[in-house]
Amino acid sequence: MSAIIFEKNSEPIGWIEIDSLWAGSVALECMHKVTLALSLVTLPVFSATITHNLNVQIVQVFNDAGGDGAPIASSSTFSPGASFLYQPEVNEIWEQAGIQVTYLPTVSWNNTEAQRLTTSERSAIYGDTYTSTTGDPLPNIPTDALQIFFVWDHPGTGYDGTVNSGWKNDTGFPNNSAQNAGNAQLGIEGFVSNGRSVMANRGFATEQLSGTLAHEIGHALGLRHVDEINMGAATGGPGDPDFSVVPLTDNNLMWSAGVGPGYDGSQDNDPNLTILQENEFLRPEQVAAAISNGLALDPDGNGIGVLQPIPEPSALLLLLAGLPALMRRRR
Numbered sequence: 375m376s377a378i379i380f381e382k383n384s385e386p387i388g389w390i391e392i393d394s395l396w397a398g399s400v401a402l403e404c405m406h407k408v409t410l411a412l413s414l415v416t417l418p419v420f421s422a423t424i425t426h427n428l429n430v431q432i433v434q435v436f437n438d439a440g441g442d443g444a445p446i447a448s449s450s451t452f453s454p455g456a457s458f459l460y461q462p463e464v465n466e467i468w469e470q471a472g473i474q475v476t477y478l479p480t481v482s483w484n485n486t487e488a489q490r491l492t493t494s495e496r497s498a499i500y501g502d503t504y505t506s507t508t509g510d511p512l513p514n515i516p517t518d519a520l521q522i523f524f525v526w527d528h529p530g531t532g533y534d535g536t537v538n539s540g541w542k543n544d545t546g547f548p549n550n551s552a553q554n555a556g557n558a559q560l561g562i563e564g565f566v567s568n569g570r571s572v573m574a575n576r577g578f579a580t581e582q583l584s585g586t587l588a589h590e591i592g593h594a595l596g597l598r599h600v601d602e603i604n605m606g607a608a609t610g611g612p613g614d615p616d617f618s619v620v621p622l623t624d625n626n627l628m629w630s631a632g633v634g635p636g637y638d639g640s641q642d643n644d645p646n647l648t649i650l651q652e653n654e655f656l657r658p659e660q661v662a663a664a665i666s667n668g669l670a671l672d673p674d675g676n677g678i679g680v681l682q683p684i685p686e687p688s689a690l691l692l693l694l695a696g697l698p699a700l701m702r703r704r705r
């Protein structure tokens with residue numbers, strides 16, 4: 375079976391969903407638009423038992439000369455080597471699944487053509503066949519990691535290859551707004567996937583980017599939109615569970631944009647979850663499927679998946695960890 379790609383489009387008033395096909399595969403675009411006044415209040419009080427590590431490599435696409443990088447963080451808050459603001463929030467969302475997200479060093483890719491991707495170019499990146507006449511070659515598939523490309527434009531931003539389509543040359547976008555559009559290969563066991571996604575941002579609201587990025591990671595780990603599952607998309611297998619009864623009022627990370635409840639920063643119903651986790655909730659079946667798919671997803675073919683189990687500390691290790699305190703007490 376060929377890879378399925380997920381993307382979705384949304385606007386603040388009414389939501390548009392685009393399902394497109396490439397090379398016999400399904401594609402869904404994910405896009406969120408918010409005003410900057412909307413902000414997620416995040417109070418991390420949750421410490422889950424971490425059972426798995428997920429490696430993620432960010433690729434920021436620059437022009438051939440190494441300039442004009444795709445928006446990835448506001449210039450006032452980013453300095454090379456600093457962690458990106460969205461990273462702890464993506465981690466917080468996936469922590470509810472016992473998954474810690476480890477970011478490999480960010481890669482810069484100098485390729486003007488790849489800054490704005492047409493449908494066929496994006497498919498070529500996913501298929502690892504992308505070439506261009508100028509610029510650096512497509513970065514390698516990373517070792518044991520998902521790979522997320524930050525670009526200026528791709529079909530999720532409305533880019534169709536013409537100069538004024540998409541976001542990059544859109545001068546009419548209000549400066550109090552932010553918008554992002556993601557797209558990911560669906561990494562269900564049995565489907566072909568290189569574990570790649572693309573993200574585009576403008577206006578830059580970190581919190582919104584975090585939610586979309588965590589959502590794309592969900593797709594990369596084989597999770598479909600829960601509303602599409604309701605429409606019968608899932609096969610019902612362990613890696614592709616069928617949610618026929620998710621109420622539209624339930625919070626979930628994997629709603630199509632504009633479907634399901636909106637973000638509620640005052641919602642605090644579960645003492646075991648942070649507000650962010652409650653809003654971007656993952657059901658137990660989704661957690662199990664993401665872990666199963668992530669362990670099996672092996673784009674580099676080295677036998678180790680993008681997700682790796684973290685061994686539980688043995689009773690002996692726990693005892694040893696406690697020894698210094700015991701010894702001090704005996705003095």
Ligand SMILES: [Zn+2]
Nearest residue numbers: 380381382404
């Ligand atoms: Zn999606």
